[in-house]
Every structure is written in structure tokens, then in C-alpha cells.
Amino acid sequence: MLRLLIVDDEDIITDGLYEVFHQWMPDNLDVCKAYSGKEALQWLRRTRIDIVLTDISMPGMSGLALSEEIRTYWPRCKIIFLTGYSEFDYAYQAIQMHSARYLLKTEGYGKVTEVVKEVIQEIQQSVRMSELVEQSLEQRYELEYKAQGDYIRHLLLESHVLCKDQDGLGKEFDKLNIHLDPKLPVVLVSGHLSYPNGMDYSERSKLLSAVRMTWNSYLSERTRQIGIVHKHGELLWLIQPSEQAEEKFDGHFTRYLQGTLELISDTCIESMDVAITFTISAEACEWVSITKQSERLRQLQQMMLADGLPLVITDRMEQDDASGSKEEGQFVRKAEMLAAHLEAGRRERFYESMGEITGCMVHSCANVQRNTEAYYTIALVLLSSINSGGLHQQIGDYGKLMRLDEHPSLKEGIQYLHQIADRILDIKHTGEMEKAASVIDRICEYIEAHLSEDLSLVRLAEINYFNPSYLSRFFKQEKGVNLSEYIDQCRLRKAKELLKESELKVREVSAFVGYEAAHSFTRFFKKSTGMTPQEYRDACASYG
Numbered sequence: 001m002l003r004l005l006i007v008d009d010e011d012i013i014t015d016g017l018y019e020v021f022h023q024w025m026p027d028n029l030d031v032c033k034a035y036s037g038k039e040a041l042q043w044l045r046r047t048r049i050d051i052v053l054t055d056i057s058m059p060g061m062s063g064l065a066l067s068e069e070i071r072t073y074w075p076r077c078k079i080i081f082l083t084g085y086s087e088f089d090y091a092y093q094a095i096q097m098h099s100a101r102y103l104l105k106t107e108g109y110g111k112v113t114e115v116v117k118e119v120i121q122e123i124q125q126s127v128r129m130s131e132l133v134e135q136s137l138e139q140r141y142e143l144e145y146k147a148q149g150d151y152i153r154h155l156l157l158e159s160h161v162l163c164k165d166q167d168g169l170g171k172e173f174d175k176l177n178i179h180l181d182p183k184l185p186v187v188l189v190s191g192h193l194s195y196p197n198g199m200d201y202s203e204r205s206k207l208l209s210a211v212r213m214t215w216n217s218y219l220s221e222r223t224r225q226i227g228i229v230h231k232h233g234e235l236l237w238l239i240q241p242s243e244q245a246e247e248k249f250d251g252h253f254t255r256y257l258q259g260t261l262e263l264i265s266d267t268c269i270e271s272m273d274v275a276i277t278f279t280i281s282a283e284a285c286e287w288v289s290i291t292k293q294s295e296r297l298r299q300l301q302q303m304m305l306a307d308g309l310p311l312v313i314t315d316r317m318e319q320d321d322a323s324g325s326k327e328e329g330q331f332v333r334k335a336e337m338l339a340a341h342l343e344a345g346r347r348e349r350f351y352e353s354m355g356e357i358t359g360c361m362v363h364s365c366a367n368v369q370r371n372t373e374a375y376y377t378i379a380l381v382l383l384s385s386i387n388s389g390g391l392h393q394q395i396g397d398y399g400k401l402m403r404l405d406e407h408p409s410l411k412e413g414i415q416y417l418h419q420i421a422d423r424i425l426d427i428k429h430t431g432e433m434e435k436a437a438s439v440i441d442r443i444c445e446y447i448e449a450h451l452s453e454d455l456s457l458v459r460l461a462e463i464n465y466f467n468p469s470y471l472s473r474f475f476k477q478e479k480g481v482n483l484s485e486y487i488d489q490c491r492l493r494k495a496k497e498l499l500k501e502s503e504l505k506v507r508e509v510s511a512f513v514g515y516e517a518a519h520s521f522t523r524f525f526k527k528s529t530g531m532t533p534q535e536y537r538d539a540c541a542s543y544g
Contacts, residue, residue, distance in 0.1 A: 002123065264278075
């Protein structure tokens with residue numbers, strides 16, 4: 001989903017354009033508005049913007065000055081200048097700018113929508129061209145990529161030891177053509193792909209390559225970065241701002257990455273039909289800490305991951321300063337993975353991890369102590385899930401879970417663990433479906449309680465930890481209407497109620513349901529009902 005920002009200091013123009021584009025293509029275009037350059041900057045800092053439609057001549061910050069800030073935040077953003085001024089200087093400056101258009105306000109809404117449509121097509125064509133260019137470079141970089149990945153994985157084993165010598169690290173980076181600075185902190189991003197069922201290894205490899213190409217096409221311009229396939233097939237990227245862009249980011253590098261990751265996620269769904277969940281560190285870390293930070297992102301992703309949901313998760317928690325303790329048993333780490341997959345309801349990956357543990361049991365039957373530990377490692381994970389989820393009644397009889405001695409053989413004990421795990425995963429699957437519906441219900445309740453506040457797609461996504469584009473699709477899937485249509489319905493319903501049953505003035509009703517300008521509210525109300533708010537109130541009074 002692309003995002004359009006409309007900026008004009010004249011309320012009637014801003015509101016009018018917003019109404020035109022708000023319902024134009026709600027499944028593909030998210031529309032935001034601002035009444036000044038300063039307010040527009042707040043949007044630019046807050047979320048990714050793909051197209052800006054702005055007046056050139058505004059008090060305070062002009063559209064031309066705003067365009068310079070836009071380039072700093074979102075270099076791929078397309079700009080359309082809209083003005084009542086036809087002076088040559090304005091037109092000349094606008095035309096000279098890369099990826100900018102110039103329109104006169106007198107050309108009308110039809111011309112504006114035509115140009116926006118052309119710009120959307122340009123963006124889509126640019127994505128396709130980027131993919132073709134990346135494909136031509138793929139083979140050239142494959143061997144180099146493998147060598148770089150092997151070295152980064154080596155550093156991730158014990159970065160607190162291996163990354164102490166920054167000069168030595170820099171020399172290795174130069175040899176391997178790794179364009180990162182070991183003296184500067186680095187941002188880590190973890191990625192999890194939800195592979196379609198039945199996909200074999202070679203098909204997964206091709207899909208990974210396509211994701212890497214998409215990633216590079218969006219991030220190579222403003223960042224230095226390297227990506228690897230890390231533990232359990234997860235992706236991991238280490239990223240720094242490029243030398244040219246470092247000063248321009250000025251503290252908003254993480255926000256830039258969040259917005260770009262959302263765009264990458266959308267592209268992966270549209271062009272490859274694959275969902276990818278990203279987990280990003282809120283702050284850059286020193287190289288000696290990348291082992292701890294990568295493990296932290298992995299654990300966070302395991303706790304919050306839901307297969308098939310294209311999320312962008314940010315690690316907002318404070319960094320843990322406690323030093324890592326040694327493993328307390330040979331199955332501890334495998335048990336952590338098992339518990340994470342079970343909690344997230346990832347059936348296939350749960351049984352893969354369980355198979356690793358039970359495989360140790362099968363191949364060392366003479367070691368009674370080892371086999372006993374392996375059995376109870378799995379059993380304890382299952383019992384913990386039953387207790388924490390309050391599943392005692394739903395699971396039924398699980399009395400032999402912690403009684404290995406009650407099973408006739410070790411093989412039958414393992415089969416019993418599979419049966420209990422199946423019951424838990426079935427319950428979780430049903431619960432996730434109900435949870436999804438409850439999330440949408442919670443959003444609907446929030447909308448109805450906050451009609452006078454910011455109900456933009458970006459805001460609703462922020463407070464519910466959703467990818468904005470996914471929230472738009474998910475809401476329509478669950479409710480059968482676009483999110484924007486639902487908000488309009490709520491505003492109309494509340495406005496009718498207030499006009500009929502209260503003595504509030506029309507402008508007060510307008511503000512109550514989220515319209516800052518009364519004239520915009522009047523247009524909206526008349527378009528929806530065929531009457532102005534006052535005519536509706538008078539009609540209700542005559543029937544009352």
C-alpha cells in the first residue's frame with residue numbers, strides 16, 4: 001500500500017483533495033493530510049510517505065523548502081507541486097527537481113487525480129525495473145555473499161571477543177568487500193519468511209534470493225548493509241547509514257528503516273506472495289554486542305511471531321545488561337525453541353524441534369539418564385503451556401505427562417507426548433482465530449470512543465502494533481468494508497445521533513466526530529444523507 005500526504009495551508013483545498021483521494025482506491029492508497037509544512041514534517045518523521053501533493057507557496061515553510069526535508073527522510077518519495085502561482089521562477093525550480101511534478105490549482109481535481117495515477121504507475125514500474133537489475137547482478141555477488149555470510153556468522157559466535165580489535169576487523173571487512181565500519185554502531189534486523197506449504201529446499205533458496213534482491217533495491221541507496229541466513233533459517237541484516245546519508249538522518253535512521261521494511265514487506269506479498277516478519281533493534285549497538293543483540297531479536301521474534309502475518313516488530317525494551325550464563329543442561333536451548341514454537345502455534349517447526357530432541361533419545365538408547373532428561377524436557381514444555389494457558393479442562397487426561405515410568409516403553413512415551421502436543425496446538429489454532437477477531441473488535445471500539453481524534457491508518461496501526469498495510473487488508477477481510485468506510489460510518493452515525501438528540505451547534509458536532517472544518521463536515525454529511533446537518537436536524541424535529 002502506498003501513502004499519499006496532502007499539504008496546503010488553505011483548509012478548503014486540503015480537505016477537498018483529501019475527500020477526493022480518501023475513497024479513490026482505499027485498498028491501495030492510504031491518504032494523510034497536513035495544513036502546514038511543519039505539520040507535514042511530523043508525518044514524515046512518523047511514517048513512510050511515497051507521494052507528497054503540496055502547495056509551493058505556504059507561510060512558514062514553503063513547499064520547496066519542505067521538498068528538501070522530504071528528500072532527507074524518504075529519498076524515493078515523489079513530489080507533486082500544486083499552486084495558484086504561475087510565475088516562471090516557481091515552475092522552473094519545481095521542474096528542475098528530480099521526481100517532481102508541477103500543477104496549477106486551476107487545472108482541477110481531474111487533472112490532479114490523473115497525475116497522481118501516473119506517479120503511482122511510475123513507482124510500480126520502478127519496483128519492477130529494480131527487480132530486473134538486481135537479477136542481473138545476482139550471480140556475480142553470490143560467491144562474495146557466501147564468503148561474507150560465513151565471516152559474519154563467525155563473528156556472531158562470540159562478538160565480545162572477536163570484535164574487540166577494531167583495526168583487525170576493518171582489515172577483514174576490506175578483504176571481503178564488506179562495506180561496514182567496525183568503529184560505528186550497527187542496527188540489526190531479523191527476518192522470518194512464512195514459506196508456502198510443500199516448498200522444497202531449492203525453491204526456498206530461490207525465494208530467499210528474491211527477498212534479498214528486493215531488500216537491496218530499497219535499501220542500497222541510503223545504507224551500508226549485509227544480510228545472512230542465520231540460525232534456524234532466519235534472516236539477519238547488519239545495517240549502518242551510508243556515508244552520504246549519515247548526517248541527514250539525524251536520529252531518525254530507525255524510523256526510516258521501519259518505513260522501508262514495511263514497503264519491502266508489501267512488495268514481498270505482492271510480487272512473491274510470501275509474508276515476512278521483521279524484528280528491528282530500536283537502537284544501534286556496538287560490534288562487541290552483536291551476539292547478544294541478535295539473540296535478543298531472535299527471542300523477541302519467537303515470542304511475537306505469527307506465521308503469515310507481515311509484521312514489523314521493534315525492540316522497544318531496555319537492553320539487558322546482565323551477562324549471559326552458561327547452559328544448564330544439554331537440552332536447555334532446544335527446550336527454549338520448543339516452547340517458543342508451541343506458544344506461537346507453529347506446528348511444523350515445533351515438531352522439527354521436538355524431533356531433534358527425540359532423535360537424541362533414539363540414537364543413544366543405552367544412556368538412560370540422557371533419555372530421561374530428553375523426555376522430561378519436552379514434557380515440561382507441554383505442562384508449562386497447559387498451566388500458563390489454563391488448558392486443563394480442554395486437554396483432558398494428561399496425568400501420564402510427568403510419569404515416564406507409566407509408559408510401557410520409551411517409544412510409546414514419545415507417542416503420548418505427540419498426542420498432548422497435538423491437542424495443545426489444535427486449541428491454540430482455534431484461539432488465534434478468535435484472537436484475530438477480538439483485535440478487530442478492539443480497534444472498532446477504539447474508533448467509536450475517539451471519533452474526534454487522529455484515526456489515520458498509521459495511528460491505528462501504531463497503537464495495535466500492526467503493519468499499516470496489513471491492518472488495512474486484515475480489517476476488510478474481517479469486517480467486509482474498508483477501514484476508512486467504517487470510520488465514516490461511525491462518524492455519520494454519531495453525527496446523526498447528536499444532531500437529533502443534543503443541542504450542540506453544527507460546528508460542535510463537526511468537531512466531536514473529527515472534522516476540524518465545519519464546511520468539510522457539511523459536505524461529508526450531505527454526500528452521505530442528501531441533506532445538510534441543519535436540514536437533517538430540522539427534519540428530525542418536525543417528525544419528533
